[in-house]
Amino acid sequence: MVSPLDIVKKKRAEAISRIIGKGYLAPKRVYVGMATCEIAAGSKDVMEVFEKAVRQGLAGVYLSQKGCAGRCNLEPTVEVVEEGRIPVKYGKVTAEMAQQIVERHLKKGETIKDWVIK
Amino acid sequence: MAVRYQITLCDGPTCMHKRSKEIDAALERELASRGLSGKVDISLSGCLGMCAKGPIMIVNPGYTIYGGVSENDIPEIVEKHLVRKQPVSRLIIEEDHLYNRFFRVFGDVNFFGRQMRIALRNCGIIDPENLDDYLSVRGYEALAKVLSAMKPEDVIAEVKSSGLRGRGGAGFPTGLKWELTAREESEEKYVICNADEGDPGAFMDRSTIEGDPFSVLEGMIVGGYAVGAHKGIIYIRAEYPLAVKRLEKAIEASRNEGFLGTNILDSGFSFDIEIRLGAGAFVCGEETALIHSIEGHRGMPRPRPPYPSVQGLFDKPTLINNVETWANIPVIILDGAAWFSSIGTEKSKGTKVFAIAGKIKNTGLVEVPMGTTLRQIIFDIGGGIPNGKKFKAVQTGGPSGGCLPEAYLDTKIDYESLAQAGSIMGSGGMIVIDEDSCMVSIARFFLEFTQNESCGKCTPCREGTKRMLEILTRITEGKGAEGDIEKLERLGNMIKKASLCGLGQSAPNPVLSTIRHFRDEYEEHIKERKCRAHFCARLVRYEITDKCAGCAACRKVCPAGAISGIVKNRHEIDQAKCIKCGLCYKTCKFGAINKV
CATH class of the missing domain: 3.40.50.11540 (NADH-ubiquinone oxidoreductase 51kDa subunit)
Known part of the structure; x- marks a missing residue:
């Protein structure tokens, strides 16, 4: 008989392959905080900028939303994760800043130091 | 070293006992001797929950966890890992617990390093809609x-x-x-x-x-x-x-x-x-x-x-x-x-999530092991009080909790110790109060909240909180009378004992705890008609000082016509007419009006 544990492990394997299928292994992963507090601080506009960039062909980027990590005073937050590097977390991101992050960080690999949360 | 390494040393009680401080010192020495000081970030974290394998050292990027580290291992770690980028495999431990697995994706180590995320283990990591x-x-x-x-x-x-x-x-x-x-x-x-x-x-x-x-x-x-x-x-x-x-x-x-x-x-x-x-x-x-x-x-x-x-x-x-x-x-x-039961204190196991708000630099959501002190949460994780102000009190447990003054900052967080100090753990609200806040008004604010929310079923809560609120309002308006504090205490204790549910049983807590820890402020309000935080509007007096340039700006905005004076001469406030709206204070460009 197949045990519930076997079923879950199978489902997990399927889930992971679906996530990978969505491009998770891209060189850069971008997470935008989208809890009530972040949305109130303007993260929807920020998300739109990234979504638009991806729609317009920005390659090598996996975009996802996430819940609140607890940095209330620095919201909205945007996180850029690259394998093997310390993740870069930007705070108080506006739509204009998001545009800059797309141009400078995601396209040219430059970490915009002034905006990074310490 | 092109990569900037971040090293986190566990400074929990067990690791500290196993010489984490000495390891920290050895690390600083080793880095200095190689001219790497300042090129590696070192931070101490609260208990990382791997006590059995301590002392623990985490090296980022890469999230390499070293266990059982001693001073003698430091030169090898620095040489191999930091300089030659080859982790020291004999010291690496595998950690397969659910908590904190994602610390490596948090760039802001100072904020997260002292936390231990169990309930929030996936918050800020996964897509909650997937x-x-x-x-x-x-x-x-x-x-x-x-x-x-x-x-x-x-x-x-x-x-x-x-x-x-x-x-x-x-x-x-x-x-x-x-x-x-x-x-x-x-x-x-x-x-x-x-x-x-x-x-x-x-x-x-x-x-x-x-x-x-x-x-x-x-x-x-x-x-x-x-x-x-x-x-x-x-x-x-x-x-x-x-x-x-x-x-x-x-x-x-x-x-x-x-x-x-x-x-x-x-x-x-x-x-x-x-x-x-x-x-x-x-x-x-x-x-x-x-x-x-x-x-x-x-x-x-x-x-x-x-x-x-x-x-x-x-x-x-x-x-x-x-x-x-x-x-x-x-x-x-x-x-x-x-x-799970290895984390926390004797009677409170695991972690607790707190929402830190109020007068604090890093407002936010934190999860810390039980037994962490209030000071660690407020100053180490929370970053302390902004604008150079002084810490006055911390309110835990929301309207059911109490305010604890500076002397209690080293209280270890667990259900019993907070109760003993006169507050409660509560669901995790933590409001930090600085010197600009009036403790009587804070108590009044929370009591007003519970008074409004009292369902009215039992008399002690319905009537008792109402009477307490009346007394507090009177005190903040400068109409306090001798014996009010005792009345509040008597009423408060009675409400706690006689109320039907937790709302009433805890509603007097903010008042009782502020009386216990800040009785002198109550007394000042009542006897001297003074609010030291200059918060209670009715108790503030506005006075014009010598700095007055006689610009007449205050005279023009005063809605009560309480300010008189000749242009280019010092103006004066007629205290009998003053309604204490504070407009003159806000308008004056010369800082010539004092709140006393």
Whole structure:
């Protein structure tokens, strides 16, 4: 008989392959905080900028939303994760800043130091 | 070294005992001798929960965990790992617990380094609207483990021995509650998740649900299995639309994948969850009032016993736990009660989530092991008080809690020690107060809140809080009388003893604790008609000093015509006419008006 544990492990394997299928292994992963507090601080506009960039062909980027990590005073937050590097977390991101992050960080690999949360 | 390394040293009690301070010093020395000082970030963290393998050192990027590190290993680590980029394999330990697995994705080490995320383990990591994300981080594995290999009594024994206590505030042992519900013979039982978060300034439950609704569901299903219930209800306030939406999505996705509904994962066990919206009455966070509200009655508490575990929703045995409690359950099942109970203090195990707000640099949501001090939370994680102001007090437990002054900053956080200090753990609100705040007004604010939210069923709470509020209002308006403090104390203690439910029993806490710790401020208000924080408008006097340039700006804005003077000469305020609106103070460009 197949045990519930076997079923879950199978489902997990399927889930992971679906996530990978969505491009998770891209060189850069971008997470935008989208809890009530972040949305109130303007993260929807920020998300739109990234979504638009991806729609317009920005390659090598996996975009996802996430819940609140607890940095209330620095919201909205945007996180850029690259394998093997310390993740870069930007705070108080506006739509204009998001545009800059797309141009400078995601396209040219430059970490915009002034905006990074310490 | 092109890469900038970040090294985190565990500074929890066990690791400290095992010489983490000496290791820190050795590391600094070694870096200095190689001219690498300042090129590597070193931070000390609170207990990382790997005590058995301590002292612990984590090197980022890469999230390499070294265990059993001694001073003698430092040169090797620096040489091999930091300089030659080859981790020292003999010291690396594997950590497969659920908590903190994602520290490597947090760039802001100072904020997160001292935290220990168990209930919030996936918050800020996974996409809360995607079941795949949850499954990928071992989601629903605890449920599967329970259904595959554990009998209900095993689950209860595990939760009992974990030492987990209710995170809603009262701290009742969770395992015992489960056992009491399981013991009842009934065809029909219910499991409830209390998500009626109502403390001003608290947002732990909202963030937990918005960041990871699945953990809460998983905890509830496990609970249902343990006590023999087939129906779960999440009671959440309608003011949390996004949390509700994410819960709905999570429930639907989980149902589609066979984690909810009939015959879960082919185990023969059936359980389903529905959501009930509350209208936002504070009293509905009290379990019996909450149950009345779900039943369609007016949200009012009733005397206990019988407890909900015996006679709860629709008079059936009901297991009711708070959001954070539920979110802890999958971790206890997967990582084991023995591990969970190794974290925290003797009587309070595990971690607690706090929403830090008020006069603090890093407002936010933090999860720390029990036993962390208030000082560590406020100054190390929270970054201290902004604008160079002085710390005055910290309010824990929301309107049911109390204010603790500086002398109590080294209080270790657990249910007992906070109660002893005159406050409570509560659900996790933590409001930091600086010197600009008046303690009498703060007490008044919280009492006004509970007074408004009192349901009116029992006299002590309904009438008692009203009278207390009247006295407090009088004091803040400068009409306090000798004996008011004693009256407040008498009333407060009476309300605590005689009220029906937790709302009334805790409503006087903010007042009683501020009287206990800040009695001199009350006395100043009453005897000297003075508010040292210059907060109580009626007690403030505005005076014009020599700095006055005679510009007449204040005279023009004064709505009461209380200011007189000739242009280019010092003006004066007629205190009898002054209505203390503060307009002159705000208008003056020369800083010539003083609040006294």
